[in-house]
Amino acid sequence: MIIDTDVHERVLYEELLPYLEQPWRRYIEDCHWIQEKHMPYTQPAVAGVDRADARIPDGRPAGTDLAFMQEQLLNANSHEKAILTGALDPSPSSMHGWYEMATALASAYNNWQIDKWLDQDERLYGSIHIAAQEPQNAVKEIERVGSHPKMVQVLLPIDDKLWGDPYYHPIFEAAQKHNLAIGMHHNEPPLYYGKWPKYFIEWHTLIPTSHMNMITNMVFNGVFDKFPNLKLIMIEGGFTYVPFLMGKMDQQYTDLRHEVPWVKRMPSDIVREQMLFTTQPLESMKKKDFMQIVDQMGSEEIISFSTDYPHWDYDSPVEALPPNLDGDFKKKLFTENARKFYPKF
């Protein structure tokens, strides 16, 4: 059994039309609006950023069809649950202007997600999309769909905004109130001095650095002290960087606590108590190396398996991990850590 903590469903823009009021609808229908996307690279893998065998047989992009996802992922691997994390396209919180449209898109996306995915397969759980640039509107959206039993987290892209700033705290307050975790996933281009590096391989290698930026920002801006029941899941950054970051934050906190007196626990304790990390994309490791990193984190309970289906850097539940991991630990990794982490599970 698996609780897969990162599965990307994708919407075709025209599928959002029935969920959009005017005037927003016409910007897509008549003006063919699409969110700006900047990736300057040619196709990194055989089929762009998707698994080549995940394209829908009729030619639609990967992740757009529930039946195909059921066949290729959910049924094939005995998934108990899968948490949908969107395709960050559209990504309302990443829009650089026109936040009213972002707000409308977020609501449309949530309604579409509930209708077409969450209500159609009991294994699927969802992420609430918001336009976080305007926290008051974002809170309204969380209030609107936050009590849906299958919405388990609020999704925030790791982008050019650091969400720990008190300006965004109403979002965390609303999430905590509705028993929702915060899920963060990098979007483009979240790293490299806010720009793109020259090659995709550089960008993809350094994704964990953008996760480190965000965790450090959230911790030292006091989010976890202010919202002690808030949970944060860092999605698709892997976990091998975590021991380093815990040690570094602890060391800095020990010396520089006076600058952030609202932080009252060692950062590594905050990480262990309030965060979870998805495993993908896994480096190839032997059991000994893998368990050493777990040991350095001081907890077996803060990582959770994810596939990242249908993307090219997918991790197979049967092939990606080192063989011979202990049974109890494997159970934590595949199901129990996620079950314990999400307030709604």
Place this chain on the structure above:
Amino acid sequence: MEQVVCHTDELQPGEMMESTLGKHSIVVCRASDGHYYAFLNRCIHQGAPLSKGKLCGAPAPTDNIGEYNFEKDGDILRCPWHGREFDVKNEGRMLVNEKYKVKNFHVTVENNQVIVYN
């Protein structure tokens, strides 16, 4: 064991197809030179079905930064998932490290039939 997997006309140079050899799923590739090659249809990394990838070429290693010399078009089997590159004309060895290879099978052509042996 031996098995006829296709007629020679069924694959053009640069094309590949999935087939079976006993209980194995295999991928039969016809390289740019018209010869046939057969491999276990399972990537050595995480087991992806290689037949869903692409038979393509690859930029040759170079000493000049910024230079792309695309070569071996039709001879490189690229995995559908993480994109690792295997040279079909070099026993299915991985471009980045020749120590690693996909399992290959002996292939002959007789009377326009492509036959794979295990």
